[in-house]
Amino acid sequence: MNFIAALTILATAPLFAATSAMAHGPTRQKVTVTTKVAAPPAEVWAAIGNFQDMSWLPLVYSTTGEGGNAVDATRVLTLGSADGPTIHEILYKYQPEKMSYSYRIEEVDVKVLPVTNYSSHLTVKPLDNGGSLIEWRGAFYRGYPLNDPPEELNDEAAIKAVTGVYQAGMDALVARFGAAG
Amino acid sequence: MISAPACLCLVAWAAGLALAVTPSQALAGDLAFVTNQTGDDLSVVDVDSGKLRTTLAIGGKPAGVATTPADPRVYVTSPDSKTLTVIDSTTLAITRRITLTGGPLGVAVHPTGAPVYVADWYGTRLLEINPDTGHISRIFQTGRSPSGVAVTPDGRRILTADRDSDQVSILDAASGRRLSVVATGRAPFGVTIDRAGARAYTANVKSDTVTVIDIAAGRAIATVKVGTRPYVVALANGRGFVTNQYDDSVSVFDLSGLSEIARIDVGEYPEGIMATSDGRRVLVSCWFSNSLTVIDSDSLKVVGEIPVGDGPRAFGTFLRPTPPHLRP
Numbered sequence: 355m356n357f358i359a360a361l362t363i364l365a366t367a368p369l370f371a372a373t374s375a376m377a378h379g380p381t382r383q384k385v386t387v388t389t390k391v392a393a394p395p396a397e398v399w400a401a402i403g404n405f406q407d408m409s410w411l412p413l414v415y416s417t418t419g420e421g422g423n424a425v426d427a428t429r430v431l432t433l434g435s436a437d438g439p440t441i442h443e444i445l446y447k448y449q450p451e452k453m454s455y456s457y458r459i460e461e462v463d464v465k466v467l468p469v470t471n472y473s474s475h476l477t478v479k480p481l482d483n484g485g486s487l488i489e490w491r492g493a494f495y496r497g498y499p500l501n502d503p504p505e506e507l508n509d510e511a512a513i514k515a516v517t518g519v520y521q522a523g524m525d526a527l528v529a530r531f532g533a534a535g
Numbered sequence: 536m537i538s539a540p541a542c543l544c545l546v547a548w549a550a551g552l553a554l555a556v557t558p559s560q561a562l563a564g565d566l567a568f569v570t571n572q573t574g575d576d577l578s579v580v581d582v583d584s585g586k587l588r589t590t591l592a593i594g595g596k597p598a599g600v601a602t603t604p605a606d607p608r609v610y611v612t613s614p615d616s617k618t619l620t621v622i623d624s625t626t627l628a629i630t631r632r633i634t635l636t637g638g639p640l641g642v643a644v645h646p647t648g649a650p651v652y653v654a655d656w657y658g659t660r661l662l663e664i665n666p667d668t669g670h671i672s673r674i675f676q677t678g679r680s681p682s683g684v685a686v687t688p689d690g691r692r693i694l695t696a697d698r699d700s701d702q703v704s705i706l707d708a709a710s711g712r713r714l715s716v717v718a719t720g721r722a723p724f725g726v727t728i729d730r731a732g733a734r735a736y737t738a739n740v741k742s743d744t745v746t747v748i749d750i751a752a753g754r755a756i757a758t759v760k761v762g763t764r765p766y767v768v769a770l771a772n773g774r775g776f777v778t779n780q781y782d783d784s785v786s787v788f789d790l791s792g793l794s795e796i797a798r799i800d801v802g803e804y805p806e807g808i809m810a811t812s813d814g815r816r817v818l819v820s821c822w823f824s825n826s827l828t829v830i831d832s833d834s835l836k837v838v839g840e841i842p843v844g845d846g847p848r849a850f851g852t853f854l855r856p857t858p859p860h861l862r863p
Binding site: 458491500501 | 572573699763781
């Protein structure tokens with residue numbers, strides 16, 4: 355998974371921070387990962403519906419932020435260890451009645467997560483058997499904004515990295531809440 | 536289990552949504568040419584019936600599209616393969632693939648049918664292409680990351696939205712000279728010119744605004760606040776319609792009052808938007824939902840949803856009148 359690779363690379367690599375002011379690649383990518391768990395939606399939402407708490411996602415060492423679950427709230431995810439790399443995110447839609455929230459990455463090193471202009475949606479939906487469907491979706495551009503990207507920063511690398519993060523999150527939630535019957 | 540009458544009701548309702556037309560109120564009879572960037576193809580859709588006519592394999596992650604009523608050709612840009620694909624709207628077949636350089640994205644066609652203008656997303660230039668020979672005839676200077684391109688109805692001016700320079704370049708089509716540069720909001724992406732050729736409207740991705748430009752004067756005359764991440768402006772019925780990518784909505788503003796009067800929920804990540812040739816409908820390409828949302832420009836209600844391919848962007852003039860022999 356890219357987060358892990360990133361932790362080792364980061365120590366020595368010069369930072370190529372893709373700021374949000376830059377242009378981006380020409381093709382936005384989309385990833386949707388879903389999973390079904392046995393626990394009811396309210397219980398799952400209670401665990402993952404707080405924007406200020408990403409402790410359910412493996413590799414997140416800490417979440418610190420401001421603004422709670424109000425629109426424009428911010429959070430900083432620190433990965434791996436106290437001095438690990440960080441991802442700065444902002445909440446732009448929060449719909450507890452739909453058990454859904456949407457956020458963007460404001461700042462991340464492309465060596466940590468090879469994407470730019472990343473936005474994401476996390477949603478919990480009821481299943482007929484009383485369990486929950488968890489859906490995590492992302493829309494983003496590759497890490498390299500210019501033409502002819504290097505392999506580690508191309509469209510495929512971006513899709514692979516985001517899919518890996520989402521899958522790790524879903525696997526952890528299945529382990530915690532049980533697979534749906 | 537739902538009862539039979541309820542069933543019929545639902546079917547009728549769904550059919551009404553899809554068709555949204557009766558013979559007594561015939562609509563424009565347009566065809567939509569929708570670039571499906573993720574799917575690498577082009578959906579050709581009959582707008583009135585909502586039916587898919589054909590799907591053409593394009594390749595190279597197609598994004599931009601341009602056509603004009605005076606000429607049957609439709610142009611599609613593919614930034615990854617660096618090509619411009621030419622489609623004949625009378626046969627719905629690909630007739631030519633023109634190889635370019637850089638990152639062909641925004642595209643516009645001269646109202647007489649030629650030449651074609653292609654913006655280089657990675658550069659600071661606009662390519663003028665002769666579609667009959669496939670050759671680049673001239674290269675014009677723009678600002679950084681030119682994205683949207685539009686030509687005035689009289690064919691005398693070309694405008695480019697220079698995204699990373701926060702400006703619009705106004706070019707003289709005859710000489711190729713840049714006549715003026717107009718400061719806009721941050722990161723203008725789409726640029727749309729009104730039928731009179733008097734005003735242009737840019738959707739400014741990073742400042743959540745629309746800049747209104749007086750083309751003859753070469754200056755901005757107003758800024759309209761809209762939703763999050765606006766992408767393109769469409770004009771119909773005395774109103775501007777703006778796709779808000781991060782808000783899954785379309786902002787509507789009054790063209791005289793220049794302020795937002797309504798916000799319409801549409802599919803997810805709305806991108807390309809354009810009015811039908813009669814101005815009665817506005818079609819919105821929804822990138823994450825893989826559909827076109829159809830808006831009535833008068834009632835401002837959603838009157839239909841048309842499925843298309845994967846990742847529709849339809850960035851440009853993607854609607855044109857259906858050739859007579861293809862009409863139902």
